[in-house]
Each structure stands twice: as structure tokens, then as C-alpha cells.
Amino acid sequence: MRLLPRDERFFDLFTSVATFNVEAAQALLELLQAPVDKRSYLVETIKRLEHQGDQVTHELVTRLDRSFITPLDREDIHLLASRLDDVLDRIDGTARRTRIFRSGIPPEGIVVLADVILRATQQLLNAVKVLESGKTPVVIKACIEVKKLEEEGDSAYSEWLGRLFDEEKDPIALVKWKEIYDTLEKTLDQAEDVANILESIAIKHS
DSSP: OOSSOOOOHHHHHHHHHHHHHHHHHHHHHHHHHSOGGGHHHHHHHHHHHHHHHHHHHHHHHHHHHHOSSOSSOHHHHHHHHHHHHHHHHHHHHHHHHHHHTTOOSOOHHHHHHHHHHHHHHHHHHHHHHTTTTTOHHHHHHHHHHHHHHHHHHHHHHHHHHHHHHHHOOOHHHHHHHHHHHHHHHHHHHHHHHHHHHHHHHHHHTO
16 A cells, blocks of 8 residues: 555556657658648648647656656656657658658658658557556567667668669759658657667666
8 A cells, every 4th residue: 555646647648649659650651652732631630749749748747747756767757758759759850841841752762761660659659558567578579679670770771862862863852852861760769769768667667
């Protein structure tokens, strides 16, 4: 029997942001495969998800400030919340760039990387959903998958960026697509950061 309250809602908030990440990644993949005239709705959908993620992250940080006892170390809660939100910000950044750059049909590698990002966010959600129950092996397995996906993304990034420089003759288009490639690659780096934090938390509390 606990003598002091321990706020467990943190885990629900983590799951909310991780779910927004999956939904935004799915919308990004659809955006990159959609006709140019159908993209605005998906850009706005991702922006809405990013805004919702900011609100939940703010609620989480506010709750952290008000909670006397927390289910995880305060530093871990803050770090996990921030890094999950960073993934969402990166996805939104890619979507906004497609609008700003008036991007046309993307190179195949752009879609390949967006698909890797979607799979990484799904694995992060799998890990976050069982964090509260202490299922350390499940969390670790999901984190390992994210790291493998980051490596897969790095390999795809190198291959497809090289092809872009070989094949794209328009220097302006080259700059635009390289910027989007870079943003996608950074999104995967952020996802790996989240996986590292989750793995550390799971091991610490196992």
C-alpha cells in the first residue's frame, strides 16, 4: 500500500505522443505518394498531429512539475517526452518542406525512407505501450528493431542520395530533394535516440 500518490498517467501521455508519431508517419508516407494537388490535406493533418503532440508534451511536463512521486526518474520522463516530440517535429518538418519547396514527384528513395520511419515509429509505440507493465524483453526487442531500422535507413540514405546526385540534372531540384533526404535521415536518428532512452529506462527498472 502506497503512502504517497504516484501518478501513473505519464504512461498514457507517452502512449498518446507515440501514437501521434505513428499517425504522422503514416500521413507522411501517404503524402509522398499522393498527387501534388492532394497533398495539402495531409500536410495539415501532420501539422494538427504535431500541435496535439506539443499539447500532450506540455501537459506531461506540467504534471511532472506538480508530482511529488513519479513512476520513473524525473530526468527520464522529461527526456523521453522531449525526444518523442522531436520525432514528431521532424516528420512535420519534412511535410512542410514538401509544401515550401513545391516538390513534385519524389525520388523513389524518399518514399523508401518514409516507409522505414513509419516502421520505426510503430516499434517505438510497441515499446511505450508496455513500459508501464515492466515487460522489459518486449521493450528491448522493439528498441533493437528500431536500431536495425535506423541502420537500414542509413544505408538507403547513402544509396539513394548518391543516385540523386548521379541522375538529377536540375540543380534546384537537387538542393530541394537533398534537404528532404537529410530531414528524413535526421528523423530516424531521433527515433533511435528514443529507442536508446526506452532501453535505458527498461533496464533500470527491470
